[in-house]
Amino acid sequence: MTQLAPKLVEATPPSGDSLATGDRITLRDLARAHGVNFILATFVDLNGKPCAKLVPTSAADELEAGALGFAGFAAGLIGQEQHDPDLIAIPDLDSFTPLPFVREGLALVHCDPHVNGQPWPYAPRNILKRAIAELATRGMTAKVGAEVEYFLVDRADDGTLAPADKRDNGPRPCYDARGVTRMYDHLAAVSTAINSLGWGNYANDHEDGAGQFEQNFDYADALTTADRVITLRYILNVLAEERGMTATFMPKPFTDRTGTGLHLHLSLWSEQDEPLFPATAAADVEADARGLGLSPVAYGFVAGLLEHAPALQAFLAPSVNSYKRIGTATSSSGATWSPRKASYGGNDRTHMVRVPDNKRVELRSGDGAANPYLAVATSIMAGIDGIDNSIDPGNPSGPGQAPEGAAVLPATLLHAVEALRHDPVILASLSGDEATGRYFADAKETEFLTWHAQVSNWELDTYLTAF
Known part of the structure; x- marks a missing residue:
């Protein structure tokens, strides 16, 4: 990711209707311009x-x-x-x-x-603004990059799903040049659209599941990136519908294929816009026995993410379907790309927290159902707790490994809700008290129990004549 200063409006105003100068620019001014x-x-x-x-x-x-x-x-x-x-x-x-x-x-x-x-304390954008304000009291800001994955599908009259591209049915389609070319018109339209807004689209690729794609844009401050994720989902939905397709961010629409993630790249910066994650001080570099080139601030932030990982999953993976993605053993491609334990390591995509370089960390346990405002806000608050309390993340894990005693991520949404209810830091991270967190937990428990009450085909196939 290359840095882009936060900016949403790039279009040139029509001649003769330029923005007012000297006075406060109003919404009407922007619209007319x-x-x-x-x-x-x-x-x-x-x-x-x-x-x-x-x-x-x-x-x-x-x-x-x-x-x-x-x-x-x-x-x-x-x-x-x-x-x-x-x-x-x-x-x-x-x-x-x-x-x-x-x-x-x-x-x-x-x-x-x-x-x-x-x-309103229950409004997600207000919740993220509160987390940003908490960082500001410590002289810090957050910058975030988001990897938006999605499937392009058709749904038949009987409810079955298939990739919108009928030829996209191979077991290992990731980065397939032919699949990207067949979806060229859609991908190019989205890329052109977001580049016209100044977002800096730098890659568009076929992901690991048949029918799955990802379109990337430059990172920015936390609020701008969360806004852009919501805007991009809207754009993707509308442009896909115009071509007779459905864009879905459902974490696991296909049983045998890789699920959809929302990976977040997180970093902290000073008020003077200096990066705080690299170990720049000579003493920090010398003391970094872990070898990832991170500062004590960065290690504390990572430790906070790991310490609160089970409760964070209620926001990073907030649907019943999310845990079909997390709990799966494999997919047709041979990998799930979904961590199962709270571990961290270097440039290794098997960990919940990946450290691709010393400037950022990648949080990989979020999925397409995640509300970006809540996912970023709660991650920031977890990281703050790690920094404030000098929590030690331990040594980074090796490839495909997790340390003994590493927390196992929740197996279901109900498990995540229970973890949230027992984590006062994350429970209070939405509004400063526990009211909003408890409201969210109660709603997600109801969501789980509503699903649990439905009789599925699996149950009929397994139990109808079993006894």
């Missing part, structure tokens, strides 16, 4: 569901003034009941994103939900 007629005022619930209202540019001033209300209970999992007051969507103008490749004259802006004039 980019030829935008309608704005998707967007936020996500705790599950990552994108919620939006389509606002005409003529009403942009009202949107910016906090006049746009949502019935939170109807929106989704966001901590509201039917009797609660409106969620008010306050747009963050830094996130303004023209989307002419989706619809001419359309833009998106990410919003921070408020209730009664205060940031």
Whole structure:
């Protein structure tokens, strides 16, 4: 990943309608400068569901003034009941994103939900902002890169799934040049779109499962990257639908194929934009017996991730289906690329925390169901705990190995919920107290039990005449 300064708007304003100078730039100014007629005022619930209202540019001033209300209970999992007051969507103008490749004259802006004039503690974007503020009290900022994987599929009338590319059916299709070429129009359209926004798309590839792809963009500050993941999912869905396909981020849509990850590349920086993970001080370099070239800050951050790994999985792998990916033994390609224990090592993709170089660490246990705001926020808070308490991560593990006593990642969503409930640091990492964390845990337990109550074909095949 190459560094890109956070910036969402790259389009050249139409001549004669340039942005105002000297005065505060308004949402209406941005919309007019980019030829935008309608704005998707967007936020996500705790599950990552994108919620939006389509606002005409003529009403942009009202949107910016906090006049746009949502019935939170109807929106989704966001901590509201039917009797609660409106969620008010306050747009963050830094996130303004023209989307002419989706619809001419359309833009998106990410919003921070408020209730009664205060940031709503159950809103994921507000939760990430809180974690960023915690870092700031320590003179630090976070930068994040995200690897967005997804499948392109068709769903038959009987519900069965198949890759949208019918020729994409081999057991080891990763990096297959022919598969990429057959999906050239889709991949090129997505790449062109996000490059027009200044994201710095640098690779588009066929992943390890038939029908699976990944499209990469440069890392940025934590909030910008989380916004971009949500925006990219929207773009992928719309552009795939226009070609008669479905883009899915479901962690494990096929039993015999590799699942979909959301790998996060994390690093801490000083307020002066100096990297804090490399061991630059002579004493730190000399004392680094582990040999990864990391500073004490970086090792503490890694230790926090490992210490809180089981509870973190409730946010990194937040669906019932997630644990079909984590618990699987193999796939048709011979690998799952999904860690099963809380271990770390060098440039080795079998570990939960991979250290590809001394500038960042890669957290590999997240999947396509992860809400990027929550995944990044809780990871930051786990890392802060490791730094604040000087937790020792131990020595890095060798290839394909995990140290004796390394925590085994939860086997099911219910196990992850129980780990979350017993981890006060992660439970309180959402809102500073445990209320939001407990609300999330309760919702995920209900999700698991609702699935568990369904009678599956496996049960009929196994038990119908077994007794």
